[in-house]
Amino acid sequence: MSLSSTQIAASIDHTLLRPDATPDEIAQLCAEAVQSGFATVCVPPCYVRYAVEQLRGAIPVCTVVGFPLGYQITKVKFFEAHQALNDGATEIDMVINVGAFKSGRVEEVEDEIGQLVELCHFKNAILKVIIETALLTEDEIITACRICAAVGADFVKTSTGFAARGASVADITLMREHLPPRVRIKAAGGIRTRVAALALLAAGAHRLGSSNSLALLKEDEIPAA
Numbered sequence: 601m602s603l604s605s606t607q608i609a610a611s612i613d614h615t616l617l618r619p620d621a622t623p624d625e626i627a628q629l630c631a632e633a634v635q636s637g638f639a640t641v642c643v644p645p646c647y648v649r650y651a652v653e654q655l656r657g658a659i660p661v662c663t664v665v666g667f668p669l670g671y672q673i674t675k676v677k678f679f680e681a682h683q684a685l686n687d688g689a690t691e692i693d694m695v696i697n698v699g700a701f702k703s704g705r706v707e708e709v710e711d712e713i714g715q716l717v718e719l720c721h722f723k724n725a726i727l728k729v730i731i732e733t734a735l736l737t738e739d740e741i742i743t744a745c746r747i748c749a750a751v752g753a754d755f756v757k758t759s760t761g762f763a764a765r766g767a768s769v770a771d772i773t774l775m776r777e778h779l780p781p782r783v784r785i786k787a788a789g790g791i792r793t794r795v796a797a798l799a800l801l802a803a804g805a806h807r808l809g810s811s812n813s814l815a816l817l818k819e820d821e822i823p824a825a
């Protein structure tokens with residue numbers, strides 16, 4: 601797949617989710633996003649209001665909920681999302697309760713996703729559901745895609761970036777096969793090169809999440825041997 605740096609940038613959530621992230625780094629992230637034309641900035645919930653103030657509407661602000669482990673109870677995730685939306689976020693990346701999902705409590709997970717979909721859509725926001733593919737079997741990924749589509753999630757997102765691995769082309773291919781066209785895919789976690797970014801986009805990802813976004817725009821990259 602051949603895309604210009606401008607086209608690649610428009611697919612990237614420019615991300616800083618490290619636990620030690622500072623306000624100065626968030627300000628720099630916002631400046632980079634405006635300069636490079638990234639799709640959004642993705643920041644911790646505590647920095648949503650600050651990023652909104654920095655960007656003054658130039659770039660949408662995305663944040664994370666139930667992040668990075670997903671095992672907060674639904675009421676906590678709902679409040680966290682509601683607060684982030686009130687602070688000015690327009691995209692929410694929520695981590696599912698992977699343990700509940702893998703132990704068969706699929707309806708409980710589907711209900712939680714549905715509650716967050718309803719909240720986000722009421723606020724004219726986007727919900728991306730992080731399923732953490734590194735922890736799931738292929739069958740579980742297929743089931744996760746099915747329930748996300750059933751309750752109207754806008755995106756299914758592969759990874760938090762905090763598991764043993766991030767997005768793979770195989771993940772994206774499998775997810776694309778089992779999602780209706782209206783549900784988009786966000787690949788995230790460990791995306792470090794332009795070649796990797798293009799491969800994930802070619803496989804069917806619509807959005808990329810990366811804390812290494814500027815490197816993905818470099819055109820002078822020498823493909824790995």
Ligand SMILES: O=C[C@H](O)COP(=O)(O)O
Nearest residue numbers: 761788789790809810811
């Ligand atoms: O999208 C969210 C991820 O944290 C980004 O992962 P990364 O830090 O490996 O690029």
